[in-house]
């Protein structure tokens with residue numbers, strides 16, 4: 001419950017996954033400096049001691065290297081200050097106390113070490129002796145380094161939290177989101193990020209309310225504070241008053257009502273009022289997401305982001321492992337279709353340990369996606385030739401099942417959009433990745449919250465590119481869909497239908513809303529909207545026009 005003595009404090013960010021969450025926050029300021037406490041079993045003590053010893057050795061090596069560099073560049077005298085640091089990693093009293101406390105407290109070693117080192121440093125700092133006070137500072141410095149080394153080897157500790165909590169982090173990587181204890185995370189809030197960052201996309205898939213772009217909120221709050229997170233409006237409310245809680249209680253019950261009504265659409269078709277069927281499918285990241293596909297009434301999977309198979313591991317998935325994983329997903333979704341995307345590593349999805357695409361100045365413009373695949377023929381040989389080869393192999397065994405497999409191209413960069421007429425001759429369909437297409441067309445990094453206001457899906461340039469792609473597809477008799485976040489934004493559905501999109505693929509949790517939007521519109525009115533908006537000058541004019549139509553047809557959903 002809220003503490004009545006304290007006034008509530010509100011922080012505004014961008015709401016990226018709708019819903020309301022309430023509870024204690026767990027603050028992760030900096031991945032490396034955050035030290036969580038978790039219980040270990042007596043059988044794990046040996047392992048913790050091993051990790052501790054390795055971290056001490058690593059720290060010693062790092063200090064020696066640093067000492068050497070400083071000795072070479074500045075001189076041996078200055079390098080001598082690190083002797084005191086070396087004494088800390090060899091300090092028997094400190095080390096023995098950590099080992100003793102590990103057994104008595106049964107907590108993870110980074111927590112125990114931090115506690116022991118902090119006590120030790122505090123005791124020394126109180127002694128009236130300048131030499132010992134200096135030692136206290138050395139201990140603090142070395143403690144940080146040892147903990148960094150411990151955390152470099154260990155899974156991030158916040159991922160192992162077992163109490164329900166709202167995760168408040170400076171930033172979360174897609175690997176963090178993929179491995180966190182999802183049952184325990186009630187909500188997510190981050191300093192960085194934007195609507196199309198992969199953490200936001202994952203939060204929507206997992207149906208966890210989330211806010212990003214809160215700037216420096218992690219510096220202002222502490223673990224354990226009570227908050228209310230409004231993922232629809234991007235509000236993080238600390239110590240909410242009883243009035244706020246009542247207000248949100250009412251909103252939540254209205255929201256639940258709308259969700260219940262939308263559930264009733266599950267078995268209905270996504271057909272417009274003038275009879276055009278739009279294929280409505282769902283995006284998934286992990287095989288576990290499949291349950292949500294049918295549950296939300298989607299017709300199959302329009303985008304399977306297979307790169308998540310490559311994250312959080314040290315070896316590449318084998319061909320057999322991939323086959324089994326894809327097969328399981330295909331069988332579960334059958335007879336509806338499954339679109340498997342060849343991995344798109346790079347950008348904000350880095351797979352250290354398997355495919356090392358880190359250390360680039362501009363990773364979004366770097367070695368990513370098909371560029372990585374085509375240089376690693378072990379991972380993927382030239383896509384079309386291997387696909388044809390496999391189809392031939394199947395034919396030789398008397399099976400024609402491969403013939404039904406279509407091959408499409410993701411259109412995510414302006415050059416592909418502009419030459420869509422050429423690409424359309426090579427493939428069976430286009431799937432437009434608007435998240436990337438917009439960032440590349442407008443030169444606005446999709447994960448940079450500082451410029452998030454410039455990331456405008458209704459920019460006239462984006463509208464023109466989308467039209468170019470759709471027209472090129474249809475002129476070449478292939479179908480075209482949108483699988484970026486635009487497809488889940490009900491304000492923009494009139495635009496996408498008017499442009500002639502045949503398929504829309506969104507996070508499963510957004511599918512029911514999109515279906516209601518499709519069922520409420522006519523292709524004729526959407527076509528007219530596109531004709532009008534193509535004449536408009538600014539993103540906001542185009543957005544207003546879309547909102548006007550959306551409001552007339554399904555205003556209750558927008559509210």
Ligand code: PEP
Pocket residue numbers: 303305344412432433434435436437483484485
């Ligand atoms: C996109 O860019 O729109 C897309 C669907 O791919 P991702 O979000 O995985 O980059």
Ligand code: MG
Pocket residue numbers: 344412433435436
């Ligand atoms: Mg993309």
